[in-house]
Structure formats: structure tokens, C-alpha cells
Amino acid sequence: MLKFAANLSFLYNDADFLDRFSAASRDEFHAVEYLFPYPWDARDIAARLNDNGLEQVLFNAPAGDWDQGDRGIACIPGRELEFRAGFNKALEYAQALDCRRVHVMAGICPPGIDAAQMRATYEANVAWAAELAAPIGREVLIEPINHRDMPGYFLNTQTQAHDIVQTVGAMNLKVQMDLYHCQITEGDLSTAISRWIATGRVGHFQIASVPSRNEPTTGEINDNYIFDLIASESQQHGWEGWIGCEYRPKLGAEAGATSRGLTWLRTLRSHSTYPVI
Numbered sequence: 696m697l698k699f700a701a702n703l704s705f706l707y708n709d710a711d712f713l714d715r716f717s718a719a720s721r722d723e724f725h726a727v728e729y730l731f732p733y734p735w736d737a738r739d740i741a742a743r744l745n746d747n748g749l750e751q752v753l754f755n756a757p758a759g760d761w762d763q764g765d766r767g768i769a770c771i772p773g774r775e776l777e778f779r780a781g782f783n784k785a786l787e788y789a790q791a792l793d794c795r796r797v798h799v800m801a802g803i804c805p806p807g808i809d810a811a812q813m814r815a816t817y818e819a820n821v822a823w824a825a826e827l828a829a830p831i832g833r834e835v836l837i838e839p840i841n842h843r844d845m846p847g848y849f850l851n852t853q854t855q856a857h858d859i860v861q862t863v864g865a866m867n868l869k870v871q872m873d874l875y876h877c878q879i880t881e882g883d884l885s886t887a888i889s890r891w892i893a894t895g896r897v898g899h900f901q902i903a904s905v906p907s908r909n910e911p912t913t914g915e916i917n918d919n920y921i922f923d924l925i926a927s928e929s930q931q932h933g934w935e936g937w938i939g940c941e942y943r944p945k946l947g948a949e950a951g952a953t954s955r956g957l958t959w960l961r962t963l964r965s966h967s968t969y970p971v972i
């Protein structure tokens with residue numbers, strides 16, 4: 696079985712954020728994810744989820760000052776208190792939205808700080824976060840991101856992420872495997888999917904075409920082959936997570952662009968030999 700979630704930071708950009716929930720539901724999505732819920736009251740988001748029969752499956756913890764160039768702060772020495780305050784806020788939203796997964800962004804390497812110090816800071820922060828999240832049934836996710844989109848981002852490869860997950864050793868710390876970033880940085884997607892899903896430490900997938908980050912099946916990846924592979928590997932390893940549709944519709948913010956671009960999903964739903972929601 697494959698379960699797709701609509702990423703409301705990327706999709707339905709022709710609508711206001713709170714109106715994207717009903718748009719996703721009309722396209723028969725059962726779940727949503729997005730980057731940051733914090734500009735909105737959690738009760739208003741919860742109402743939209745509830746009204747539209749949607750599950751919230753993922754969002755990001757506060758990532759520092761985005762406009763000033765922060766892309767997370769978990770690896771940055773000296774910002775631990777800010778990291779903790781942000782993660783506490785994320786957990787409040789996770790509880791209110793009944794969301795199991797919170798993505799913690801690592802951050803951009805600041806000049807003059809050595810890699811070992813950043814790694815130690817990152818591991819200490821995610822270990823602290825995972826310990827806080829465990830008793831309330833939440834998972835902490837970390838995501839390798841490619842350097843073309845985020846130059847200098849601390850976490851780049853699946854191996855690095857899984858190594859950190861192993862070192863920290865918390866059962867609720869997992870990797871968010873974004874196949875768009877993975878293809879750009881590492882390639883060899885099929886081997887990577889089979890290798891990492893078998894570890895039981897992939898918490899979530901995300902997809903987009905490469906190189907343009909548009910709808911699946913519009914770029915260099917053979918997405919239908921990849922979907923079949925994820926379906927068979929998940930069945931074999933008992934993986935039950937979601938696949939986030941984190942792409943920019945090719946038609947941009949023009950009215951109805953997201954829905955019209957969902958041909959790939961409608962075709963998959965009607966033609967696959969396994970259930971797709």
C-alpha cells in the first residue's frame with residue numbers, strides 16, 4: 696500500500712493556507728503535511744483537519760530566522776536554548792494537531808565552526824528532542840537536503856543521517872527520506888530505498904521530479920518504478936509511513952494548477968496492483 700500526503704506549503708498555492716485543506720480533500724488526499732504551522736492558531740488548523748477528514752502527518756519545528764537565512768539551528772553551537780524553545784512549541788502543535796512526526800532542520804554551517812563541534816551540537820539537540828517527544832508518542836525526523844537548493848546545509852546524505860540516528864540511539868529518531876534531494880546528492884535511488892527502508896529507521900518519504908521539483912513522472916526519475924519498489928519493500932519490511940508530495944506544480948499558482956497536475960496520482964490510483972490512497 697502507498698499513502699500520499701499533500702504538502703500544503705508547496706501545493707494549492709492558488710488558495711490561502713487554511714483553504715488548502717479542503718482543496719486537498721477534494722483531490723481525495725487523506726493526509727497533509729507542510730513546513731510551518733506557527734502563523735496560525737493550532738485550533739484553526741485542527742478544525743480544518745477535522746472538517747475535511749484529514750490526518751496531519753508531518754510539519755517542521757521552528758527553524759530560526761528564515762528571512763535572515765536560517766534553515767534550522769539544530770547544528771549551531773550557542774543556539775541550544777532557542778532550539779529547545781522552538782521544539783517545545785512544535786510539540787504543543789503536534790499535540791493539538793495529533794501529528795506523529797516533527798522534522799527538525801539541521802541548519803547551515805556557520806563559517807569558522809568545525810564540523811565535529813556542529814555534529815556534537817546536532818546530536819545533543821536531536822537526542823534531547825527525541826527524549827522529550829518519546830513519552831507523548833511523537834517522532835523526531837531529520838532530513839538530508841541537497842546543496843544546490845541549500846548551500847552549506849549540514850545534513851546532506853542518507854548515510855550521514857542514519858549514522859546520526861544510530862549514534863543517538865533513540866527509537867523515535869528517524870530519517871525523512873526526500874527522494875528529490877537524494878537523487879540530486881546521491882542518485883542510485885532504488886538501492887538507497889531498499890537499503891534504508893530495511894533498517895526500520897525511515898520515518899517518512901517525500902517526492903518531486905528532478906531537476907525542476909515539479910510533479911512526479913515529469914523529470915529524470917522513473918517514478919512509477921520507484922512507487923512499485925516502495926510498495927513491495929514496505930510490504931516486506933512492514934513499513935507503514937506516508938509519502939509527502941513536496942513539489943511545485945508545473946502550472947505554478949494558476950487556479951486549479953495542483954489538481955490538474957495530479958494526473959500521475961489519479962493514474963497510479965486506478966492502475967496500480969496495490970492500494971494507493
Ligand SMILES: O=C(O)C(=O)[C@@H](O)CO
Pocket residue numbers: 730755798800838840873876901941
Ligand atoms: O525542503 C525540504 O525538502 C523539506 O522537506 C522542508 O521541510 C525543509 O525546508
Ligand SMILES: [Mg+2]
Pocket residue numbers: 838873901941
Ligand atoms: Mg523534503
